[in-house]
Structure formats: structure tokens, C-alpha cells
Amino acid sequence: MAGQVQRQTGIALWRQIADRIRQAISAGAYDGTGMVPPEMVLAQQFGVNRHTVRSALAALSQEGIVRAVQGRGTLIERKERLNFPITRRTRFTAGIGEQARAMRGLLLGHGEEKADEEVARWLKLPPGAPVIRMETVRKADDRPVSCATTWFPADRFAGMPEAYEKAESITRAFAELGLADYVRATTEITAAHAEAGDLAALELTPGAIVLITKAMNTDLEGVPVQYAISRFAADRVQFTIEN
Amino acid sequence: MAGQVQRQTGIALWRQIADRIRQAISAGAYDGTGMVPPEMVLAQQFGVNRHTVRSALAALSQEGIVRAVQGRGTLIERKERLNFPITRRTRFTAGIGEQARAMRGLLLGHGEEKADEEVARWLKLPPGAPVIRMETVRKADDRPVSCATTWFPADRFAGMPEAYEKAESITRAFAELGLADYVRATTEITAAHAEAGDLAALELTPGAIVLITKAMNTDLEGVPVQYAISRFAADRVQFTIEN
DNA sequence: TTTAAATGTCTATTGATATAGACAACTATA
DNA sequence: TATAGTTGTCTATATCAATAGACATTTAAA
Numbered sequence: 369m370a371g372q373v374q375r376q377t378g379i380a381l382w383r384q385i386a387d388r389i390r391q392a393i394s395a396g397a398y399d400g401t402g403m404v405p406p407e408m409v410l411a412q413q414f415g416v417n418r419h420t421v422r423s424a425l426a427a428l429s430q431e432g433i434v435r436a437v438q439g440r441g442t443l444i445e446r447k448e449r450l451n452f453p454i455t456r457r458t459r460f461t462a463g464i465g466e467q468a469r470a471m472r473g474l475l476l477g478h479g480e481e482k483a484d485e486e487v488a489r490w491l492k493l494p495p496g497a498p499v500i501r502m503e504t505v506r507k508a509d510d511r512p513v514s515c516a517t518t519w520f521p522a523d524r525f526a527g528m529p530e531a532y533e534k535a536e537s538i539t540r541a542f543a544e545l546g547l548a549d550y551v552r553a554t555t556e557i558t559a560a561h562a563e564a565g566d567l568a569a570l571e572l573t574p575g576a577i578v579l580i581t582k583a584m585n586t587d588l589e590g591v592p593v594q595y596a597i598s599r600f601a602a603d604r605v606q607f608t609i610e611n
Numbered sequence: 612m613a614g615q616v617q618r619q620t621g622i623a624l625w626r627q628i629a630d631r632i633r634q635a636i637s638a639g640a641y642d643g644t645g646m647v648p649p650e651m652v653l654a655q656q657f658g659v660n661r662h663t664v665r666s667a668l669a670a671l672s673q674e675g676i677v678r679a680v681q682g683r684g685t686l687i688e689r690k691e692r693l694n695f696p697i698t699r700r701t702r703f704t705a706g707i708g709e710q711a712r713a714m715r716g717l718l719l720g721h722g723e724e725k726a727d728e729e730v731a732r733w734l735k736l737p738p739g740a741p742v743i744r745m746e747t748v749r750k751a752d753d754r755p756v757s758c759a760t761t762w763f764p765a766d767r768f769a770g771m772p773e774a775y776e777k778a779e780s781i782t783r784a785f786a787e788l789g790l791a792d793y794v795r796a797t798t799e800i801t802a803a804h805a806e807a808g809d810l811a812a813l814e815l816t817p818g819a820i821v822l823i824t825k826a827m828n829t830d831l832e833g834v835p836v837q838y839a840i841s842r843f844a845a846d847r848v849q850f851t852i853e854n
Numbered sequence: 855t856t857t858a859a860a861t862g863t864c865t866a867t868t869g870a871t872a873t874a875g876a877c878a879a880c881t882a883t884a
Numbered sequence: 885t886a887t888a889g890t891t892g893t894c895t896a897t898a899t900c901a902a903t904a905g906a907c908a909t910t911t912a913a914a
């Protein structure tokens with residue numbers, strides 16, 4: 369990890385360094401000691417002043433990734449990255465398996481509305497058809513992993529928000545509404561810088577990256593039952609596609 | 612697109628605004644006029660000074676996305692985003708279809724080396740087994756889309772670099788070496804800020820986002836034939852997974 | 855108990871970022 | 885051919901980001 373930070377790019381040096389250290393931690397670069405190298409060493413590696421490194425470490429400390437202890441050093445608190453397999457049987461909660469103890473989905477808000485052009489196309493409904501919209505955030509061990517806007521055909525899944533709020537899971541909410549099984553039909557993946565809404569919902573710092581998925585699930589007959597736009601904190605997750 | 616830029620975050624306002632405008636262009640927000648709104652209008656929308664908007668537009672102009680014409684306005688030059696379907700039959704060149712006229716793969720460098728732990732695991736070889744490594748960059752209509760490091764079992768595909776350089780495509784190079792068909796077995800997707808090497812290879816500006824895939828292909832018997840780590844310019848591509 | 859090594863705090867200075875205002879130069883159109 | 889609307893350029897000022905140095909405080913080990 370040599371000094372490859374770049375100046376005058378609109379990205380502050382302390383942020384570039386924070387991103388690099390976060391990635392190094394996630395890759396297990398400091399597993400031997402469980403600590404980040406001393407500030408002076410990092411400053412030399414990146415070719416910057418010690419105070420600039422301190423700004424970066426302060427940001428990581430704010431994220432809960434490291435904890436500085438005067439006299440000892442800067443300890444690594446957290447380094448996991450959740451893996452999400454994307455298959456026909458993709459489910460948010462079940463896919464996590466052993467990676468976290470508790471997976472929960474929280475309902476932030478919901479409403480009934482007319483499908484816009486995009487939602488109608490994905491759900492294969494006529495534009496303007498009534499749909500249920502839900503805003504949710506999903507957490508692994510109380511740490512936010514993704515936030516999502518989800519649409520369901522209103523005539524078929526009218527009670528969805530209430531069922532989801534109780535079950536804290538789409539799969540269980542579907543089951544309660546009489547849909548025993550469903551499959552992932554299509555997933556689109558892009559990436560972007562986090563926006564204001566992401567920062568609040570996912571407890572991110574500005575400049576962070578979000579992975580954005582647009583996903584459509586169908587019942588076993590191939591009829592769309594759900595369309596979701598999810599935004600994942602990129603430094604906490606990865607996706608796996610098995611073909 | 613209201614004024615949601617954030618201050619004192621380590622990301623300069625002009626960069627946040629450039630990212631937002633790039634995304635709006637890509638989403639077709641200005642298709643009606645083919646132009647970005649006037650600088651004063653954007654400044655008001657984002658709640659910043661006109662000069663800050665000008666810095667953002669200057670960056671987009673540098674990327675070749677817009678072109679300012681004094682007296683008229685700021686014209687949109689380019690708005691495409693390439694789609695890459697990820698299926699068992701994922702191929703870089705063929706998957707593009709009509710989206711670009713010419714897809715080319717260029718060989719930057721290559722060598723033979725011993726498989727490290729990661730490469731050996733993916734290719735299901737004993738650690739230290741000889742592998743061919745290739746560094747490539749792939750372009751659509753002369754615009755860089757991704758750069759990749761690719762490994763092949765050395766005993767089976769010794770002539771790979773030469774074949775690739777001539778064919779400018781993995782698929783055709785495989786065919787030349789006697790492998791008529793292959794399938795995508797596994798794909799992992801993550802995202803990160805672009806590093807120095809990405810900036811050069813992909814002609815990006817610092818702070819840009821890269822989508823990173825780790826992919827393994829097998830022959831029809833399920834024997835691994837290729838492992839690749841590819842880095843895509845996130846604002847130029849999206850992935851689609853059809854299950 | 856010293857001492858070395860690490861983080862914490864403070865002051866000062868420089869360069870990049872952002873704001874503010876004024877006016878020039880160019881384009882399209884009434 | 886005016887005129888309104890737009891981008892281009894200039895000066896000035898304030899705030900944030902980064903550097904530099906000095907010294908305090910805490911921890912662990914000699």
C-alpha cells in the first residue's frame with residue numbers, strides 16, 4: 369500500500385486515505401496485530417502529514433471500524449463484509465446464514481400509489497396500476513446493510529406493509545399473505561456515491577459508495593410479485609453470482 | 612434533483628455536483644433539450660454559487676460528457692451506459708451486441724508465474740502451480756470500459772497471450788487454442804474508489820467509482836479454465852443478472 | 855521506575871475550495 | 885439590429901484542507 373493518494377481532485381486526502389485503510393482492514397492486511405500501523409508510519413506510507421492521517425483515522429473511528437487508544441495504538445474493531453449470493457432463490461435474510469446472528473428488516477414508511485413507467489414495466493402492470501410502496505432498511509446485528517424501496521401489486525398484496533412490519537422479512541410476509549414460494553427473476557447492479565438519504569439510513573459518511581440493485585421477483589408461474597431498488601453500503605457487502 | 616450537496620465531508624462540492632449531473636444525464640433527465648440547464652439554474656437547484664457549478668461542468672467537459680458553447684448553453688455529448696448481462700454464457704464482446712460498434716480487448720502485459728493462494732483456489736489448482744497472467748484493457752468504440760488481470764492454467768493455455776493479442780477477445784483466443792466453448796461459473800461483485808492504476812487504464816478522474824468483478828469460467832466438463840479480476844468504470848456500465 | 859513509543863492537543867502557515875459581484879463575449883430570436 | 889439569455893473571465897474574500905512543529909499524556913516494556 370504505497371503512497372498513491374492524489375491531490376486537487378475534489379476528494380480530500382484524508383478521505384482517500386480513510387478509504388484505503390478501510391479496504392486494507394477488510395482485506396485482512398493487519399490481521400497479525402489487530403491494529404492499524406502507527407500514525408507516523410501511515411503518514412510516511414501515504415506521503416502526507418501525520419495530521420492528515422489522523423483525520424482519516426478519526427473518520428474510521430466515527431464509523432466504528434477502529435478505536436484509538438492513547439499510548440497503545442489504533443485497534444481494529446470490525447472487519448467483516450457480508451456476502452449476498454444472487455440466485456433464483458435469493459433471499460435477504462436466509463442468504464446470510466452464519467455471517468451474522470440477527471437479520472432484521474425495518475419498515476420506515478409505506479403507501480399506496482399509481483405505478484410510474486419504470487415500476488409498471490418491471491412488474492408487468494399497466495402504467496398507473498395501483499401498487500404498494502414500502503421504504504425499508506435491513507440490518508445485520510443492528511448494523512444497517514441496505515435500504516430499499518419496494519413495490520408490490522396492490523390488488524394481490526394489500527396487507528404487505530403490516531405483514532412485513534410484523535415478520536421483519538419479505539419471505540415471511542409473503543408466506544403470511546399466501547405466497548409460499550417465489551424466485552428471483554432479474555437483478556441489475558450499478559454503483560454510485562451515497563446520497564443524503566443513504567447517509568442517514570445506512571449510517572454512512574459522505575463520499576461512501578453504494579451498490580444499487582434493481583431486482584424483480586416472480587411467483588412460480590413467472591408472474592411478477594415484487595420490484596425493489598436496494599442500496600447497499602459497498603464497504604460492508606459483496607455479491608456472488610453462481611451460474 | 613434538489614439541493615442535497617453536503618459540506619465538510621472531504622468530497623468537494625464541485626465533485627458531488629459533477630457526479631449528480633452525470634447521473635442525471637445518464638438517466639435521461641435532459642433528453643428533451645439535449646442540454647444541461649443553465650449554470651444559474653443549476654446553482655440555485657444545488658444551493659451553491661455559480662462558480663462551483665462551473666467547476667463541476669468543467670470536470671464533466673474534461674470527461675467528454677458535456678461541451679459548453681458560449682452564448683448557447685452546455686450540450687450533452689454522451690449519455691450511454693453499457694449493459695453487461697451476467698449468465699452462464701457471459702462474454703465480454705458478444706454480450707455488448709448493438710450497444711457499441713467496436714469492442715476490442717488490448718493486451719497490456721503478460722507473464723508466467725506460480726499461482727498464489729487466491730488464484731489457486733479459484734482455478735482449483737495446487738498452490739504454486741504455473742499459471743499464465745494477462746493484463747488487459749477492454750474498449751467499446753475506443754472508450755475504455757474495464758481493465759482486468761486474468762489467469763489461465765499454464766499447461767493447458769500456454770499460447771494465450773499471443774492468441775489474445777491477435778484475436779482481441781478471450782472467446783476467440785480460446786477457440787484458437789482448441790477450447791470451442793466455455794461457461795461462466797461464478798461471479799463476485801464489489802465496488803470501490805478508483806485507484807491510481809484504474810485512473811490511467813480507464814481514463815477516469817480521481818474519486819471515480821469502479822465495479823470490481825472476480826469471475827471464474829470453466830469448460831463444459833466444469834474444469835476451471837480462467838480466473839479474472841476486472842475493474843469497470845462504474846459510470847459507464849451496469850450488470851444484469853437473469854436467473 | 856525509566857524510557858520508548860504511541861496517541862492527544864495546541865498554534866501557525868499555506869494552498870485549495872467556495873462565495874460574491876461585475877462585466878465581457880457570444881448566440882439565438884424578436 | 886437590438887435584446888435577452890447564456891457562457892467566459894476577472895478580482896476579492898472567507899472557509900476548509902493540509903502541512904509543520906512543539907509538547908502533553910498514556911501505555912507497555914526494559
